[in-house]
Amino acid sequence: MEKYTFAQPPHPYWLASTSDADYPVLDRDIKVDAAIIGGGITGISCAYLLKKAGLSVAVLEADRLGQGATGHTTAKITSQHGLIYNKIKKQMGMEAAQQYAAANEQAIREIEAIIQEKEIDCDFSRQTAYVYTERDGYVQEIEEEAKLAQELGIEANFVTEIELPIKIKAAVSFGKQAQFHPRKYLLALAQDIPDDNSHIFIQSRVVDIDEEKNYLITTAAGKKVVAEKVIIASHYPCYNKAGLYFARLFPHRSYVVAIKAQEAYPGGMYITAEEPGRSFRSLPTEDGELIMIGGEHHKTGQGVDTRQHYQNLVAYAREVYPGAEILYRWSTQDYLTPDQIPYAGYFLPNTPNLFLATGFRRWGMTNSMVSAMIIRDLIVSGESPWQDLYNPSRQTIAASGKTFVVENLNVANQLIKGKLSAVPTDTELEAGEAKVIMIDGDKVGVYKDEKGTQHLVDTTCTHLGCELKWNAAEKSWDCPCHGSRFTYEGEIIEGPAVKPLRTVKGQTD
Numbered sequence: 001m002e003k004y005t006f007a008q009p010p011h012p013y014w015l016a017s018t019s020d021a022d023y024p025v026l027d028r029d030i031k032v033d034a035a036i037i038g039g040g041i042t043g044i045s046c047a048y049l050l051k052k053a054g055l056s057v058a059v060l061e062a063d064r065l066g067q068g069a070t071g072h073t074t075a076k077i078t079s080q081h082g083l084i085y086n087k088i089k090k091q092m093g094m095e096a097a098q099q100y101a102a103a104n105e106q107a108i109r110e111i112e113a114i115i116q117e118k119e120i121d122c123d124f125s126r127q128t129a130y131v132y133t134e135r136d137g138y139v140q141e142i143e144e145e146a147k148l149a150q151e152l153g154i155e156a157n158f159v160t161e162i163e164l165p166i167k168i169k170a171a172v173s174f175g176k177q178a179q180f181h182p183r184k185y186l187l188a189l190a191q192d193i194p195d196d197n198s199h200i201f202i203q204s205r206v207v208d209i210d211e212e213k214n215y216l217i218t219t220a221a222g223k224k225v226v227a228e229k230v231i232i233a234s235h236y237p238c239y240n241k242a243g244l245y246f247a248r249l250f251p252h253r254s255y256v257v258a259i260k261a262q263e264a265y266p267g268g269m270y271i272t273a274e275e276p277g278r279s280f281r282s283l284p285t286e287d288g289e290l291i292m293i294g295g296e297h298h299k300t301g302q303g304v305d306t307r308q309h310y311q312n313l314v315a316y317a318r319e320v321y322p323g324a325e326i327l328y329r330w331s332t333q334d335y336l337t338p339d340q341i342p343y344a345g346y347f348l349p350n351t352p353n354l355f356l357a358t359g360f361r362r363w364g365m366t367n368s369m370v371s372a373m374i375i376r377d378l379i380v381s382g383e384s385p386w387q388d389l390y391n392p393s394r395q396t397i398a399a400s401g402k403t404f405v406v407e408n409l410n411v412a413n414q415l416i417k418g419k420l421s422a423v424p425t426d427t428e429l430e431a432g433e434a435k436v437i438m439i440d441g442d443k444v445g446v447y448k449d450e451k452g453t454q455h456l457v458d459t460t461c462t463h464l465g466c467e468l469k470w471n472a473a474e475k476s477w478d479c480p481c482h483g484s485r486f487t488y489e490g491e492i493i494e495g496p497a498v499k500p501l502r503t504v505k506g507q508t509d
């Protein structure tokens, strides 16, 4: 395969095309009705709905709004989450499939209604979504999915051709789905949140949550927020004193390129039924229409040199669109649950004032809105039509025991493998390279930057002690167990860790 040389480091179009919103850092102690941890689409949607319902809210964001998974997504707003409906029906019954369809279709309408009401300019457009296959083995499954989706009231059809330049065997289409620019939407929604009693704080990482009469939240700078209700919308839950979420959320990364093709894009949003996964949508930009192609997902911190995933995606993009120019590339991760349904609702059965929303399995645009609606309804009226299906403590987590056991064996293997694997001891490094070495019996990750300075960190994850792996494409240290990621200087990028890596003093050049 011809090796493609990228002119620029990875950077998502969504961040490149929006400016940063200017919000304060929390510099005093405050009291609100509801504190929301995380300023991605989940946190902002929760804050927006709760404020509309009359609560005073404070969003606490560790970094900047919408720079996490939401700033790196592909932003299809759809109830078509792969071939999910027959899986839910088999696993949990028809009623559950019905609820999942109703919740996610309602979320599309809700997002559109907000965009219309607030006149948000975020490139929202209605689109048809397709799951397609190039293999005979998937045709029957696709046919069955189309049939079930119709029974569930979705505008679904079984088709044998699509307008992409790909020869397919079959596809299931869902009509009246949508796409948008997620950060333009999120930043506009956020504008409605701050007033006298409600706030957004950025660069205010939450490091502790204590339960007293109310909840007491502490930020890294030592400031306190007292709140009756707390919603954890930090992607991976930043509260690990209970709930065993580390054993039932699994991080997967995937990759995206945005290309300028010679051919016009026919419209629509597409994803494969089979592996390797491939997805398509268009992207209206100031430079004309681009095509986003996604895929190459793998468990975070595991698998081949991550640079290879971008190479594979470029090779594929050029196979489908010969001569295409690669304008943007980026990658991100999302969390999966054992039964593929997100967690949205009470953090634990006995925490009526502590809530969680995560585990969207790469379908967080609608599922964040579903989560926000569930949490708003639980707070305001004590019930939601979808609370059982999305209940983070539901019985089906235990019932999906095989996935649960396999995934946790994988985590345990990574933990042990990381501790036992042989470590190279010579530090000969090219600029831009990293490796793990032994210093005084400890594993130390060394990265040599372009100026020749070496950055040394302890490669033990500060979350639960797994051994970090070097991610050459993004120049980060990634945890193969629970998905925490750190810069080569040890700062937290994302994941459950709330402490940076220990930096190690050693040779610097």
Ligand SMILES: Cc1cc2nc3c(=O)[nH]c(=O)nc-3n(C[C@H](O)[C@H](O)[C@H](O)COP(=O)(O)OP(=O)(O)OC[C@H]3O[C@@H](n4cnc5c(N)ncnc54)[C@H](O)[C@@H]3O)c2cc1C
Pocket (backbone or CB within 6 Å): 037, 038, 039, 040, 041, 042, 043, 060, 061, 062, 063, 064, 065, 066, 067, 068, 069, 070, 071, 072, 073, 074, 075, 076, 077, 078, 204, 205, 206, 207, 233, 234, 235, 238, 252, 253, 254, 255, 256, 294, 331, 332, 333, 334, 357, 358, 360, 361, 362, 363, 364, 365, 366, 367, 368, 495, 498
């Ligand atoms: C490659 C890829 C493509 C995808 N495409 C789609 C798609 O087309 N359609 C779709 O529906 N979904 C898609 N998804 C999924 C979707 O992007 C995510 O589910 C969604 O963005 C998650 O939003 P979030 O707000 O929960 O998390 P995030 O956007 O990551 O926000 C969480 C925020 O919490 C903050 N935070 C973390 N810890 C703390 C702390 N201790 N204190 C304070 N703040 C904290 C973080 O800084 C971050 O800003 C995709 C996912 C991937 C990986």
